[in-house]
Amino acid sequence: MEEWLTDARVDIAILYRYTATLPEGEETLATVDSYLIGPKGDRLTAGGEVPFASLDGLPFILPGAPNGLRTALDAGARHARIALAPAIEADSLPLQKQLTAQERLYTVLPLHAVWQEVQEGKLQAARIVEPPFQRTVAMAFSKAKGPSRAITAVTAHLVRIVGEMGTLGMWRSSPAADPPPAP
16 A cells, blocks of 8 residues: 555555554554454453453464564564464454354454444454554555645545544544534
């Protein structure tokens, strides 16, 4: 995506960033917590929060490297001196969710990725804390072009959608992404 922005093949990109500081020209849309996702009835995810150290040795289905989430998880595990050894590596989000539910595996995802399954009671989610494992949703723009009226309109629409989803509890939106107050 970054290459496409540089080459002006796309005008806007929505990216996950796992660092607190964004590259120049990017705007924070939201801060997204990561959740340990477990099957229905799982004790570990039933409490709503789980310390990062509790991920030690769990049977995971995680994306294979290279992947931003996987790289950040592996770095966090090294820092916490715990072992993350996935039982299965799969880049498919539907497969991750299905095997977590059916095979009693765990995965790590943002809440919005499993929102429907959690609401339906198929999966459980516990926010990872101590330390929190977060990512930033950033909006990046092509550096080769100035924003056209269309890009400005799309950007405003994206900011509104992110703000609305933040009010549902999927993430913490940045002040710029908060929806305007109702009249």
